[in-house]
Amino acid sequence: MRNSQYQPTKDKQLSDAQEVRYAKEFKQADMAGGYRKPRVKEAKRENPNLKK
DSSP, X not given: OOOOOOOTTTTOOOOHHHXXXXXXXXXXXXXXXXXXXXXXXXXXXXXXXXXX
């Protein structure tokens, strides 16, 4: 099983709240660009218990 995580600010120190906000923004951008859908489908095939 593979875990993926958004890391939009590599090599920078952010507060936990900033990290959550960046992750949400990058996730929204990926969804808007159509990048996320095939990856989500693949991840759900590997682990059907995943949430959106």
